[in-house]
Amino acid sequence: MSETLLKIEQLEVNYGAVRALKNVSLEVKSGEVVALLGANGAGKSTTLRAISGLVKAKSGGITYANQNIARLNPTQIVALGVSHSPEGRRVFPGMTVLENLRLGASQRNDKENIQADIDRMFEMFPILSERKTQTAGTLSGGEQQMLALTRALMNRPKMLLLDEPSLGIAPLIVRQIFATLAELKKTGTTILLVEQNVNIALNLADRAYVLRTGEIVLNGSASELRLNSERVAQAYLGGGIETQDSRAA
Amino acid sequence: MNLLEYTFQQIINAVSQGSMFALVAVGLSIIFSLLRLTNFAHGDMMMVGAFGTLVMQLAGVPFLLAVLLGIVISALVGIIIERIAYRPVRGAPDVTMLLTSVALTYILENLGILLFTSSPRNFPLPDWLNASFNLADGRISFTSINLLTFGLTLLALLFLAWFVRNTQVGLGMRAAAEDLTASYLVGINVNTVIVVAFVMASSFAGLAGVLWAAQAGVVEPHMGFTPLLKAFVAAIIGGFGSIPGAIIGGFVLGALEVLIQSLPSEWGLGAYRDAIVFTLLIAFLLFRPGGIVGVKQEVKL
Ligand SMILES: Nc1ncnc2c1ncn2[C@@H]1O[C@H](COP(=O)(O)OP(=O)(O)OP(=O)(O)O)[C@@H](O)[C@H]1O
Numbered sequence: 099m100s101e102t103l104l105k106i107e108q109l110e111v112n113y114g115a116v117r118a119l120k121n122v123s124l125e126v127k128s129g130e131v132v133a134l135l136g137a138n139g140a141g142k143s144t145t146l147r148a149i150s151g152l153v154k155a156k157s158g159g160i161t162y163a164n165q166n167i168a169r170l171n172p173t174q175i176v177a178l179g180v181s182h183s184p185e186g187r188r189v190f191p192g193m194t195v196l197e198n199l200r201l202g203a204s205q206r207n208d209k210e211n212i213q214a215d216i217d218r219m220f221e222m223f224p225i226l227s228e229r230k231t232q233t234a235g236t237l238s239g240g241e242q243q244m245l246a247l248t249r250a251l252m253n254r255p256k257m258l259l260l261d262e263p264s265l266g267i268a269p270l271i272v273r274q275i276f277a278t279l280a281e282l283k284k285t286g287t288t289i290l291l292v293e294q295n296v297n298i299a300l301n302l303a304d305r306a307y308v309l310r311t312g313e314i315v316l317n318g319s320a321s322e323l324r325l326n327s328e329r330v331a332q333a334y335l336g337g338g339i340e341t342q343d344s345r346a347a
Numbered sequence: 348m349n350l351l352e353y354t355f356q357q358i359i360n361a362v363s364q365g366s367m368f369a370l371v372a373v374g375l376s377i378i379f380s381l382l383r384l385t386n387f388a389h390g391d392m393m394m395v396g397a398f399g400t401l402v403m404q405l406a407g408v409p410f411l412l413a414v415l416l417g418i419v420i421s422a423l424v425g426i427i428i429e430r431i432a433y434r435p436v437r438g439a440p441d442v443t444m445l446l447t448s449v450a451l452t453y454i455l456e457n458l459g460i461l462l463f464t465s466s467p468r469n470f471p472l473p474d475w476l477n478a479s480f481n482l483a484d485g486r487i488s489f490t491s492i493n494l495l496t497f498g499l500t501l502l503a504l505l506f507l508a509w510f511v512r513n514t515q516v517g518l519g520m521r522a523a524a525e526d527l528t529a530s531y532l533v534g535i536n537v538n539t540v541i542v543v544a545f546v547m548a549s550s551f552a553g554l555a556g557v558l559w560a561a562q563a564g565v566v567e568p569h570m571g572f573t574p575l576l577k578a579f580v581a582a583i584i585g586g587f588g589s590i591p592g593a594i595i596g597g598f599v600l601g602a603l604e605v606l607i608q609s610l611p612s613e614w615g616l617g618a619y620r621d622a623i624v625f626t627l628l629i630a631f632l633l634f635r636p637g638g639i640v641g642v643k644q645e646v647k648l
């Protein structure tokens with residue numbers, strides 16, 4: 099088994115009085131694609147925000163590449179090779195496609211390779227090349243998602259955090275984006291993927307966790323969960339809490 | 348004096364006045380776009396730049412070098428106030444930041460009074476700057492200061508335009524103004540961006556202070572107050588937080604002021620210039636808060 103790249107232990111996160119994560123533990127191994135599933139408000143985005151340092155954990159640990167990153171700021175975490183493509187894409191609307199991509203490389207020191215990487219991104223999504231001098235705000239939702247993904251890749255991440263890349267996008271484009279993610283997986287990029295679209299997520303992922311109201315209620319290998327869609331649905335909606343431990347007992 | 352000549356003369360006046368407003372307004376807008384901070388202490392950077400230049404001149408430094416050093420001093424003061432006053436309250440409610448900047452204005456102006464007293468001081472100029480030029484047998488006239496004001500403003504604004512398009516920090520500045528959270532996520536060094544923004548804003552204001560003092564012939568600790576208010580109006584009618592908006596707003600306001608002044612005196616509007624300007628401000632705030640360029644409301648995560 100390959101080594102653990104990311105390990106979250108008993109993570110608790112609050113927004114003021116709102117408790118968003120109660121006791122979340124999960125791990126992602128190097129080269130793995132792990133899906134984080136759950137209904138609206140379950141705490142998926144909060145988990146990603148905690149990893150990338152946007153929100154601070156009240157308690158619990160976040161270890162990345164054997165280093166405690168729970169107290170680092172977002173910039174330091176990006177510099178360690180963790181890229182977060184956030185919910186709602188969050189491309190810079192008034193800036194061009196090229197400028198957005200250049201900004202994705204903010205923490206890189208190898209300036210000489212950046213242009214070559216931009217060209218690689220354009221090979222990945224040729225439509226972006228056609229739009230390169232257009233401002234991001236004028237792109238379609240699907241194109242913005244491609245830009246958000248490639249902007250995250252410009253950091254040459256070891257670990258990619260993706261928050262609902264399929265949100266509000268036509269099925270054809272979703273397939274194109276997930277085909278690209280499958281390619282990335284082959285090249286060894288580690289991905290933690292937040293999705294509401296269970297089928298498409300489980301097709302890409304090796305393993306998955308299901309979150310409900312701030313707690314992990316189910317986890318298992320993707321193939322196992324694909325065959326057990328009823329249990330996944332139940333975990334979403336709130337049947338009995340079922341974790342690996344309780345099943346083992 | 349025919350109409351053409353008259354118009355030309357007024358355009359010269361408007362451009363000269365507008366340059367100064369634009370120079371100050373741009374800094375206000377950049378800082379606001381990044382921090383949601385209305386930086387009242389921005390006007391005092393004009394005082395710092397002008398006094399800095401004066402002190403250097405009194406120490407025997409040649410004029411142009413003295414101006415340059417005066418601007419450097421403004422930039423340094425900008426760095427210092429960002430570090431000790433604004434960074435600790437960053438992310439605090441808007442009103443906290445606003446009050447901090449008001450407090451800072453008092454501190455800086457009183458420091459100015461302490462060091463230089465509150466009475467205006469003569470601002471010496473080299474002869475070549477006092478030269479005036481006449482066209483059309485003296486019916487159109489302007490001074491070297493008018494020329495210098497426009498020329499240096501143009502240079503400063505062109506540099507800014509280049510900077511925000513072609514450097515990584517400049518791109519980061521625009522990005523952080525558009526979406527601060529997303530800029531953290533892509534790894535922009537937001538602290539660096541904010542410090543550089545203060546350097547730019549303060550040195551532009553410092554330059555404006557020198558030009559203002561050169562036109563008025565004097566420097567005094569409260570000299571930044573009126574131009575700050577005018578720049579504030581310019582930034583808002585242009586679109587607060589937008590660099591092009593601040594520039595457009597500055598020149599529009601300069602043109603408007605000159606227009607009001609040039610109306611026939613029997614109309615009696617000249618005395619109400621400031622009242623008209625602030626009425627315009629209120630009209631914009633009520634009916635077009637996004638200003639001329641139409642700044643969008645900020646996105647919140
Ligand atoms: N900034 C915030 N302030 C207060 N509460 C918040 C904030 N952000 C999220 N929450 C709350 O925290 C909980 C988890 O939110 P989170 O965004 O992590 O859910 P999610 O699983 O990503 O949901 P979705 O699928 O709708 O994106 C929710 O109850 C939400 O209302």
Ligand SMILES: [Mg+2]
Pocket residue numbers: 142143144185261
């Ligand atoms: Mg979410």
